[in-house]
Amino acid sequence: MVRFGIIGTNWITERFLQAGRTVEGFEAAAVCSRALERAEAYAAQHGVPHRFASVEDMAASGTVDAVYIASPNALHAEQAIRCLDLGLHVLCEKPLASNEFEAAAMIEAAKRNGALLMEAMKTTFLPNFEAIRDNLHRVGKVRRVNASYNQYSSRYDAYRAGTVLNAFDPTLSNGALMDLGVYCIYPIVRMFGAPKSVKANGVMLESGVDGAGSLLLQYEGMEAVVAYSKITHSTVPCEIQGEDGNLVFDKMSEPETVEWRNRRGEAETLTRPQSEHTMRYEIEAFMELVRRGATESPVNSHEVSLATIRIMDEARRQMGLVYPADRNRP
Template sequence: MMRLGIIGTNFITDQLIEAASHQDDVQPTAVYSRTEEKAEEFARKHELSYTYTDLQAFAESDYIDAVYIASPNALHHDQAILCMNNGKHVLCEKPIASNHREAQAMFRAAEESGVVLMEAMKSTCMPGFKKIQENIDRIGKVRRYVGNYCKFSSRYEAYRQGEVLNAFKRELSNGALMDLGVYGMYPMVVLFGEPHKVQATGTLLNTGVDGQGTALFTYDDMEAVVSYSKIHNAYAPSEIQGEEGSIIIPDISTPDELTIRFRDGSEEELETETIYPAMFYELYEFNMAIEQNLRGSIINTPHNSLVTSRLMEEARKQMGVIFPADE
């Protein structure tokens, strides 16, 4: 039984605990929050046995084997390393760190402590993504990957009214690329590896973070386009475009209801067999890596996370988005 500690008390942690309820060998047991009131409220809601407002005590707890981190991006590095230095495995929300340097330090700490560190990118662990990998050869030579994720944020509505919430705070290493752009970039890296060139543009808000952006990635014989936004919606799907057909992905963040459209005009729906909540699959992958004494996930590998962090940092800096963590 993996006893899981939780850092963060937001809707994402609610979803993670819901996913854990479908796994007999995972038991959420504890929560850390900066305030006792929030910790107690969250613990009551999810029937957790232990609450902490001292992060050191949380990291040292004998009642926790692994930790799920869903705090603001700027806190991932310090919190993860503290937990790993105390022998805790860590499942860390995407993006795993503010920048590439922090991500490197986190994976070094995991290696030195002999624990698993995995980036919580749910999409690449889902049955739909495996179905994409199994069928990608059927569309012939891939010439273009399009990762499209544009979703108007309720927090942007507050921003337009003059209230800056965490999602648009530079000091927390936030913005559209970090929140949504990563959903397009990470699967690209898993499928095609590291590109040779990155070209990025974006729209900056007055807080110093990006509201929207587009990144073009150049490979030997293909290109990839990732577009993302928190300040408007888009309804176009994502696609993997090959010489013989295309795989249509309606929602890049949760690959499901996939279709292959072949060059001859025929179509085929791909059955994805998504039985459990979306976050079930990343938690299952994390737990399997621990149980099998692996050095990390075989899907969301350290290499994939490090390459993605480097690409995101380069794209961010081309747009002029610099975080305090970079300085």
């Protein structure tokens, strides 16, 4: 049994709970919120037995082994470091932090305390992502990756009407790159490592965050083209192009269909069975690491998290996208 404390009360924590309850040994033990009334209401709604107004009280209670952090991006580092220093393992929603400085401090806290810190990027644990990686050799020498995640945000309607919700608030380290672009960048880094160079463009909104953007990641002999948006929508598939064939899949964040194609027009379906509760695979992996006493995931490693946040830091620098959290960097 791994007992989880939940930090954050929103739609993604509901998905987490739904997925976790399909995993043997998962227990939702506590909810933590600075507003105790909110924690109590959320815990009662979802059948979670314990509620706390502080991480310190939750850790001291002895009711949890690990925490799942799904608070706004700007709070990830502070909350994760406090949890790690209190001896709790941490599964932290993507992006891991606001910037590289914060991410490095989180990783240092994990090492200092011998605790597990893993970024909750579900994509890299999905059976269909594994299908892509397992068949990568079939395309021959990779020359280009086309990765996109363009999903019109329901919160953008409110923005257009004059109300800036969390998704478009720079004080929370939000915006399209952090919310959607990361789903393209992280899997690319997992497959191909850190790029040699980054070129970025962004469509900036008046609130101070990006509504859409694109990145060109340059590798030795290949490039990765990333397009993301919260202000437009697209159903264009993603593709890995090689000299001997292509891998085509429907979505970068959550591939549901995967196909291999060659230049002669021949195609083969590579799609694997995959749970509708797509977060369950990262939860299973995290729980197994906790049981083994591991302090780092070999899949969602600290190295992958740092390489990803460095790319996003550089992209933001080129776009002129600055967060209040950046002021804490040396």
